[in-house]
Amino acid sequence: MSNAMHNKTLTELKAGLAAGDFSSRELTEHFLARIQQHDSELNSFITVTAEQALSQADAADQAIAAGNTGLLTGLPIAHKDIFCTEGVRTSCGSKMLDSFIAPYTATVVEKMAAEGAVMLGKTNMDEFAMGSSNETSYYGPVKNPWDLERVPGGSSGGAAACLGARLAPGATGTDTGGSIRQPAALNNITGLKPTYGRVSRWGMIAFASSLDQAGPMAQSSEDCALMLQAMAGHDHRDSTSLNEKVDDYLGALNNDIRGLTIGIPEEFFPDTLDGAIADNSRDAIRELEKLGAKVVSVSLPSVKLSVPAYYVIAPAEASSNLSRFDGVRFGHRCDDPKDLEDLYKRSRSEGFGDEVKRRILVGAYALSAGYYDAYYRRAQQVRRLIRDDFARAFEKVDVLMGPTAPETAFKLGAKKDDPVSMYMADVFTIGVNLAGLPALSMPTGFINGLPTGTQIIGNYFREGQILNVAHKYQQATDWHKQAPVFGGEQ
Amino acid sequence: MAIDSKVVAQVAHLARLKVDEADSAALSDRLNDILAMVDQLQQADVTDVAPMAHPLDVTQPLREDEVSEPNVRDKALDIAPAAEDGCFLVPRVIE
Numbered sequence: 001m002s003n004a005m006h007n008k009t010l011t012e013l014k015a016g017l018a019a020g021d022f023s024s025r026e027l028t029e030h031f032l033a034r035i036q037q038h039d040s041e042l043n044s045f046i047t048v049t050a051e052q053a054l055s056q057a058d059a060a061d062q063a064i065a066a067g068n069t070g071l072l073t074g075l076p077i078a079h080k081d082i083f084c085t086e087g088v089r090t091s092c093g094s095k096m097l098d099s100f101i102a103p104y105t106a107t108v109v110e111k112m113a114a115e116g117a118v119m120l121g122k123t124n125m126d127e128f129a130m131g132s133s134n135e136t137s138y139y140g141p142v143k144n145p146w147d148l149e150r151v152p153g154g155s156s157g158g159a160a161a162c163l164g165a166r167l168a169p170g171a172t173g174t175d176t177g178g179s180i181r182q183p184a185a186l187n188n189i190t191g192l193k194p195t196y197g198r199v200s201r202w203g204m205i206a207f208a209s210s211l212d213q214a215g216p217m218a219q220s221s222e223d224c225a226l227m228l229q230a231m232a233g234h235d236h237r238d239s240t241s242l243n244e245k246v247d248d249y250l251g252a253l254n255n256d257i258r259g260l261t262i263g264i265p266e267e268f269f270p271d272t273l274d275g276a277i278a279d280n281s282r283d284a285i286r287e288l289e290k291l292g293a294k295v296v297s298v299s300l301p302s303v304k305l306s307v308p309a310y311y312v313i314a315p316a317e318a319s320s321n322l323s324r325f326d327g328v329r330f331g332h333r334c335d336d337p338k339d340l341e342d343l344y345k346r347s348r349s350e351g352f353g354d355e356v357k358r359r360i361l362v363g364a365y366a367l368s369a370g371y372y373d374a375y376y377r378r379a380q381q382v383r384r385l386i387r388d389d390f391a392r393a394f395e396k397v398d399v400l401m402g403p404t405a406p407e408t409a410f411k412l413g414a415k416k417d418d419p420v421s422m423y424m425a426d427v428f429t430i431g432v433n434l435a436g437l438p439a440l441s442m443p444t445g446f447i448n449g450l451p452t453g454t455q456i457i458g459n460y461f462r463e464g465q466i467l468n469v470a471h472k473y474q475q476a477t478d479w480h481k482q483a484p485v486f487g488g489e490q
Numbered sequence: 491m492a493i494d495s496k497v498v499a500q501v502a503h504l505a506r507l508k509v510d511e512a513d514s515a516a517l518s519d520r521l522n523d524i525l526a527m528v529d530q531l532q533q534a535d536v537t538d539v540a541p542m543a544h545p546l547d548v549t550q551p552l553r554e555d556e557v558s559e560p561n562v563r564d565k566a567l568d569i570a571p572a573a574e575d576g577c578f579l580v581p582r583v584i585e
Contacts, residue, residue, distance in 0.1 A: 100569065101569060103562065103565045103566065103568070103569055104562075196544075196545050196546065197546065197548075210543060210544060210545075236553075239550060239551055240544070240548075242546070242548065302534065305530060305531060305533070305534055307527070308527055308528045308529070308530040308531045309531060311524060311527065311528050312528055312531070319505060323505075323506075326506070327571060328570070328571070328578050328580055329566070329569075329570055329578055330566075330569045330570060330571070331571075332571075333571035333572070337581050338581065339581050339582075339583075340580055340581055340583055341506070342581070343580060343581055344506040345506050345507060345508040346508060348505075348506055348507055348508075349507050349508040349509075352507075357507055358517070358520060358521065358524070360505045360507065361498070361501050361502060361505060361507065361517075361521060362521060362524055362525070363505075364501050364504045364505040365493070365497070365501045365521070365525075368501065368504060375528065375531075377541050378531050378532075378534070378536060379528075379531060380541030380542050380543060381534070381536035381539040381540070381541050381542070382531055382534050382536065382539075383541075383542045384539050384540060384541065384542035385534060385536070385539060387542060387545060418523075419520055419523065419524060420523045420524060420526075420527050423524075423527070434545075435545055436544075436545020436546060437545075460546065
């Protein structure tokens with residue numbers, strides 16, 4: 001029985017715990033053993049918190065025995081190493097924070113712990129969440145469990161790979177330009193980026209503050225609903241967190257989708273798109289039509305400018321956010337600084353990797369005197385055009401759908417020295433971040449043995465509807481249940 | 491406008507980054523690749539379009555000016571690379 005535990009969804013594990021089929025300690029020990037056994041190949045964790053996990057599991061078992069359970073009691077969860085965890089190293093995938101032991105805990109982690117979640121450890125990621133392949137991590141690249149020569153996507157690559165390999169049943173991620181959805185697609189898992197402001201950013205190390213949003217990653221939409229139920233909500237410590245009622249995501253999962261209108265943006269199926277990727281998403285949409293949804297064509301003409309707008313706005317915000325890493329208050333400090341400027345410059349240059357430095361430089365350039373209007377102001381104007389395109393589409397449709405990523409997992413190293421080609425990995429996901437909308441990626445089949453994903457974009461605060469549509473799809477198909485043959489067992 | 495080694499040096503100074511001369515040419519090339527892609531923004535007609543900083547156009551919340559957070563000075567100094575007598579230590583600034 002225990003061999004099958006790692007293939008179960010969070011929802012199934014929750015039922016198993018309630019029925020007494022296994023204890024949280026047994027479950028936690030099982031996943032810790034799998035991490036121990038397999039993660040040397042994958043490199044999906046930066047830090048494993050075994051001792052803490054087992055003590056949380058024992059507390060969960062006592063809570064279950066006492067009938068005092070929360071949404072996630074006893075369920076093992078992996079947190080992206082971007083979330084501060086008091087007393088545990090929080091590296092953000094960077095040498096800069098290699099020795100940083102967070103002095104406080106992020107709201108997301110705190111809320112999930114309050115609902116009884118057990119933290120298995122901290123997952124690998126692109127440095128400061130800047131990347132689409134998990135190759136910019138100071139801790140080395142993560143491998144894709146479907147093909148160890150390929151990337152898992154990024155920046156939440158460790159989260160997606162550990163879920164794909166069934167080393168954890170649930171994981172948190174963050175998504176600034178596609179960092180939950182693109183790796184979800186590449187590892188055959190489900191991941192949701194909520195509406196901007198739906199989940200607190202407090203204690204989540206900032207990359208681009210007007211775009212960053214945390215969300216759930218798991219095997220199924222139902223599991224994402226369960227996790228989001230615990231993660232979402234207003235937080236007075238995050239001034240951009242929105243004081244909107246949290247919907248009943250679990251309760252909405254089985255809503256009837258007959259009559260639902262799906263918009264297909266023609267810009268998500270350009271002539272240049274790989275035909276197999278396009279067919280794959282069209283098949284997924286057809287499946288929903290069979291369940292009673294209607295399909296209409298829509299156009300989002302400005303969305304083609306998402307990638308250029310993003311690569312002004314995100315680096316500009318990053319150059320400001322990352323100025324806090326100065327070698328004075330926390331993080332890496334160079335040896336024997338000769339003066340304050342030397343301390344700043346060498347600490348930062350030693351602590352940051354190449355991609356982070358490039359983005360800081362692009363941001364500083366775009367914000368510098370003489371270029372502000374041509375770059376930053378214009379990018380923010382285009383951002384409004386993009387948002388308005390989506391708003392017009394949502395007057396006619398309930399959700400928008402298309403491929404999550406323009407290709408399946410690529411080979412390690414394939415785009416490492418070509419930033420612009422790497423940036424195109426997020427061509428279908430970035431517009432959603434600029435507009436602040438919620439979107440989910442779900443598994444929709446395979447091309448040459450590699451997973452693909454299809455994206456469902458909803459209107460503001462319609463996470464419940466997106467999860468509902470994905471859940472209906474997952475009840476009618478079994479793509480999301482496929483796991484890689486990994487480590488010689490299944 | 492194209493970025494050359496001189497611009498890289500200026501911007502690196504603004505961002506308090508040190509760029510080795512050996513890397514400067516390759517870095518300029520990469521930054522120019524990025525800016526060439528970003529230049530697609532010039533295609534857009536943005537006449538009378540207000541810049542957008544927040545997707546939901548919300549305003550900054552205000553609160554009462556009351557102490558709400560505990561004093562965490564020692565916790566903060568514990569993780570500093572160098573601290574003494576309740577202060578962060580930096581190289582001498584005033585001779």
